[in-house]
Amino acid sequence: DQQVKQNSPSLSVQEGRISILNCDYTNSMFDYFLWYKKYPAEGPTFLISISSIKDKNEDGRFTVFLNKSAKHLSLHIVPSQPGDSAVYFCAAKGLSQGGSEKLVFGKGMKLTVNP
């Protein structure tokens, strides 16, 4: 039973356009959400996060939106750059995981930004 779902395995966009990566979750006890980016042969790198008390968090070209009623979050990258091409993981955590620091990850989505 997957608690964090990234239903689209891949996305391709043109440089300069907006990339929108989606993530759905099923556990209403999740209270903190993170996005990680991963290049081949490297470990995931933290990108941006959002607490459940907010509905938006912005950091430069990256914005994460949280819709708690829909149990949905999205990552917007604008403008997209070729260097953004990577696999993006959505992750969530909450007290229901038996320990406040346990992260549950989605399976990732591969973003390709074409020059």
Add this chain to the structure above:
Amino acid sequence: DARVTQTPRHKVTEMGQEVTMRCQPILGHNTVFWYRQTMMQGLELLAYFRNRAPLDDSGMPKDRFSAEMPDATLATLKIQPSEPRDSAVYFCASGLLDRPNQPQHFGDGTRLSIL
């Protein structure tokens, strides 16, 4: 930038052999995590430590896997005996989780192949 260091980066061995993976967390970080990444399951938490004490190893097969932190600069994950289904990328992550919702920082992983 400080990084989590994992060794070896690659390991190929035969079924039944003992495998030891090592992780040097970022200096000063108090929490260390072990994850396994497979195509089918994605990123799964195996175990984690806080101040060198094991907090949760519920994600780890107990009969063959063991995780330890002999000191603050070294975490180990052992598999004995190894099986082909253990083939995966194993990531270590660390964090200074002195307050809630601090990100975890990942190493570049050990790619393990059991023949």
